[in-house]
Amino acid sequence: QVQLQESGPGLVKPSGTLSLTCAVSGGSISSSNWWSWIRQPPGKGLEWIGEIYHSGSTNYNPSLKSRVTISVDKSKNQFSLKLSSVTAADTAVYYCARTQWLQGWFDPWGQGTLVTVSS
Amino acid sequence: EIVLTQSPATLSLSPGERATLSCRASQSVSSYLAWYQQKPGQAPRLLIYDASNRATGIPARFSGSGSGTDFTLTISSLEPEDFAVYYCQQRSNWPPIITFGQGTRLEIK
Numbered sequence: 001q002v003q004l005q006e007s008g009p010g011l012v013k014p015s016g017t018l019s020l021t022c023a024v025s026g027g028s029i030s031s032s033n034w035w036s037w038i039r040q041p042p043g044k045g046l047e048w049i050g051e052i053y054h055s056g057s058t059n060y061n062p063s064l065k066s067r068v069t070i071s072v073d074k075s076k077n078q079f080s081l082k083l084s085s086v087t088a089a090d091t092a093v094y095y096c097a098r099t100q101w102l103q104g105w106f107d108p109w110g111q112g113t114l115v116t117v118s119s
Numbered sequence: 120e121i122v123l124t125q126s127p128a129t130l131s132l133s134p135g136e137r138a139t140l141s142c143r144a145s146q147s148v149s150s151y152l153a154w155y156q157q158k159p160g161q162a163p164r165l166l167i168y169d170a171s172n173r174a175t176g177i178p179a180r181f182s183g184s185g186s187g188t189d190f191t192l193t194i195s196s197l198e199p200e201d202f203a204v205y206y207c208q209q210r211s212n213w214p215p216i217i218t219f220g221q222g223t224r225l226e227i228k
Contacts (some may be wrong), residue, residue: 036217045206045219045220045222046206048217048219059216061216102151104151104209105153105169106153106165108165
């Protein structure tokens with residue numbers, strides 16, 4: 001079955017750029033699904049960041065759109081997140097997830113990775 | 120942007136009792152609503168999709184209902200492992216935005 005695994009630095013300095021990668025195994029990133037990033041600040045709820053299709057089409061949360069770039073690398077079967085100009089408010093567990101094409105539900109999810117923004 | 124409001128914020132029940140969780144949308148989402156369960160330190164797990172379809176491997180005690188703006192997740196008889204936080208989620212077609220409810224914490228009474 002499809003599995004997802006996030007990777008990237010666990011600590012980012014304020015005003016820097018957060019960069020994460022999600023490796024997809026057990027299936028092709030070129031399937032008829034979107035691929036999303038979702039985050040969860042400590043003790044808080046879930047926030048969708050954005051999604052990408054294997055064609056490169058993207059949709060972003062309007063509240064983060066100016067700072068977010070999601071890209072796909074079909075040759076490596078993975079997709080990536082870049083979030084610029086980070087502050088402490090961007091400290092969160094970041095999840096990647098496969099996103100059903102039309103209805104947009106998420107399954108499966110990666111295990112999540114904690115990114116802390118601190119100097 | 121469609122806002123999802125979950126109620127109650129916290130629900131205190133005992134094992135064996137029936138749990139009813141609500142999710143209300145600020146405008147119609149048709150039947151495009153999903154429910155997730157999240158336990159401490161774990162990623163959310165898909166329970167219900169398209170308002171009433173159980174995901175693979177989800178026990179029959181979990182059921183979803185509703186359409187339009189009002190949705191319900193019901194757990195017919197609570198097991199100890201069901202105490203967790205539950206989120207609803209929807210995707211709007213235009214603009215293409217995904218939103219979550221703020222969550223309902225189901226705790227042991």
